Amino acid sequence: xxxxxxxxxxxxxxxxxxxxxxxxxxxxxxxxxxxxxxxxxxxxxxxxxxxxxxxxxxxxxxxxxxxxxxxxxxxxxxxxxxxxxxxxxxxxxxxxxxxxxxxxxxxxxxxxxxxxxxxxxxxxxxxxxxxxxxxxxxxxxxxxxxxxxxxxxxxxxxxxxxxxxxxxxxxxxxxxxxxxxxxxxxxxxxxxxxxxxxxxxxxxxxxxxxxxxxxxxxxxxxxxxxxxxxxxxxxxxxxxxxxxxxxxxxxxxxxxxxxxxxxxxxxxxxxxxxxxxxxxxxxxxxxxxxxxxxxxxxxxxxxxxxxxxxxxxxxxxxxxxxxxxxx
Amino acid sequence: xxxxxxxxxxxxxxxxxxxxxxxxxxxxxxxxxxxxxxxxxxxxxxxxxxxxxxxxxxxxxxxxxxxxxxxxxxxxxxxxxxxxxxxxxxxxxxxxxxxxxxxxxxxxxxxxxxxxxxxxxxxxxxxxxxxxxxxxxxxxxxxxxxxxxxxxxxxxxxxxxxxxxxxxxxxxxxxx
Numbered sequence: 080x081x082x083x084x085x086x087x088x089x090x091x092x093x094x095x096x097x098x099x100x101x102x103x104x105x106x107x108x109x110x111x112x113x114x115x116x117x118x119x120x121x122x123x124x125x126x127x128x129x130x131x132x133x134x135x136x137x138x139x140x141x142x143x144x145x146x147x148x149x150x151x152x153x154x155x156x157x158x159x160x161x162x163x164x165x166x167x168x169x170x171x172x173x174x175x176x177x178x179x180x181x182x183x184x185x186x187x188x189x190x191x192x193x194x195x196x197x198x199x200x201x202x203x204x205x206x207x208x209x210x211x212x213x214x215x216x217x218x219x220x221x222x223x224x225x226x227x228x229x230x231x232x233x234x235x236x237x238x239x240x241x242x243x244x245x246x247x248x249x250x251x252x253x254x255x256x257x258x259x260x261x262x263x264x265x266x267x268x269x270x271x272x273x274x275x276x277x278x279x280x281x282x283x284x285x286x287x288x289x290x291x292x293x294x295x296x297x298x299x300x301x302x303x304x305x306x307x308x309x310x311x312x313x314x315x316x317x318x319x320x321x322x323x324x325x326x327x328x329x330x331x332x333x334x335x336x337x338x339x340x341x342x343x344x345x346x347x348x349x350x351x352x353x354x355x356x357x358x359x360x361x362x363x364x365x366x367x368x369x370x371x372x373x374x375x376x377x378x379x380x381x382x383x384x385x386x387x388x389x390x391x392x393x394x395x396x397x398x399x400x401x402x403x404x405x406x
Numbered sequence: 407x408x409x410x411x412x413x414x415x416x417x418x419x420x421x422x423x424x425x426x427x428x429x430x431x432x433x434x435x436x437x438x439x440x441x442x443x444x445x446x447x448x449x450x451x452x453x454x455x456x457x458x459x460x461x462x463x464x465x466x467x468x469x470x471x472x473x474x475x476x477x478x479x480x481x482x483x484x485x486x487x488x489x490x491x492x493x494x495x496x497x498x499x500x501x502x503x504x505x506x507x508x509x510x511x512x513x514x515x516x517x518x519x520x521x522x523x524x525x526x527x528x529x530x531x532x533x534x535x536x537x538x539x540x541x542x543x544x545x546x547x548x549x550x551x552x553x554x555x556x557x558x559x560x561x562x563x564x565x566x567x568x569x570x571x572x573x574x575x576x577x578x579x580x581x582x
Contacts, residue, residue: 090409101416101420104420105420108424119435178497178501179501179504197504199501199504199505200464200468200501227469228469228472229469230469336469339470339490339494340469340470342486342490342494343470343483343486343487343490344483344486345486346482346485346486346487346489346490347480347482347483347485347486350482350485350486350558351482351558351565352558352560352565353558353560353563353564353565354558354565400565402558402565402566402567403558403565404474406474
């Protein structure tokens with residue numbers, strides 16, 4: 080009787096052992112499955128996050144850059160919103176010898192740049208950008224048309240700015256910055272009043288501020304300097320918003336292109352049969368030497384000289400009949 | 407004995423189910439990866455084509471070739487470009503090369519002015535070859551867009567600007 084009882088109990092115990100083993104086994108297998116699934120998903124996420132970041136930065140940049148350049152000399156000025164992904168560092172470089180603007184982007188957690196893009200035929204004026212979340216930046220462009228269409232620089236706004244500028248300039252900035260309210264940074268037009276805290280103040284000539292636009296009397300206030308950045312015409316905007324190194328490099332590229340364009344116009348002038356182009360050729364030659372002079376000695380005197388050559392050439396071309404205009 | 411055999415059978419069943427599950431999920435992942443790869447490839451191709459179109463328009467509107475009024479090619483400017491020094495042209499050629507551009511030419515479509523290649527001093531011709539590096543490249547694809555080609559003419563002592571219908575052809579290196 081006792082033996083029978085013990086055999087029954089043994090069988091029961093074995094049965095319960097077997098069922099508890101099945102439970103433990105299924106829990107372990109389940110855990111392994113969950114772990115593997117989690118592991119592969121996170122790995123896949125990490126792998127896809129970087130190209131996704133690159134793609135967003137690249138598409139943002141191309142949206143910014145391509146239409147501006149494609150429209151060319153037709154458009155006066157235009158603004159656009161540029162979107163950057165979270166935790167991204169974007170640096171804008173420039174190379175005079177290679178004649179390109181460089182865009183480099185990486186995650187803020189990494190040291191190496193996963194996206195390096197060279198933009199030929201583009202002039203990007205911007206300081207570096209570091210994003211925490213998904214952030215929008217305001218960018219605008221203005222074609223350089225003095226004395227002829229040269230290029231359309233792109234300026235990215237990477238700070239809050241407060242302006243106390245002549246009426247015309249403020250109106251121009253107001254007109255292009257309609258979309259700036261959708262972005263991280265803002266423009267404020269102080270109208271001579273005080274600037275809000277955290278804003279970089281920009282003013283002209285006599286006032287006191289952080290970025291001062293100085294204009295030279297020799298060119299009727301249409302050329303001058305911002306710190307060490309010399310400007311004429313619409314180059315005043317890149318001079319306000321860009322770092323000195325980026326500005327100087329892009330300025331040299333612009334001057335070089337201007338000189339090549341002057342050569343093309345010289346060749347064109349020689350081909351205009353039946354047109355009396357007057358002293359345009361001589362003025363183009365003078366412009367070329369003024370560009371060289373300014374490139375070699377960047378100062379107020381050489382800038383005024385260059386500006387005067389630009390205006391003289393513009394006036395000479397303007398005086399030609401419509402069908403004989405060189406540019 | 408019977409119970410042990412049943413337990414073994416249960417373990418075997420479970421093992422088979424597990425193997426089956428792993429295979430099933432493996433197959434799903436494989437399909438997903440293939441699908442994703444195809445999607446990425448088509449996206450890359452689409453981006454490349456968009457870039458090509460943008461580049462094509464950028465070239466048409468380069469101040470070196472564009473008219474004052476824009477959206478047309480100034481033939482005298484093209485000739486002016488071709489007459490630049492070799493050193494000046496080389497700088498442009500290097501930039502074209504770095505952008506995977508192997509060919510840039512402008513062709514007159516209408517009116518027909520023969521098949522002559524335009525050199526540095528004639529406007530009565532068909533093709534301006536701005537850049538041609540096709541001999542050095544194994545494969546390239548050409549894209550074109552219609553544009554106006556404008557030039558000055560002197561008829562009976564009167565100067566006028568005449569525009570013909572043309573097209574700009576840009577050849578891009580095919581990525582390997």
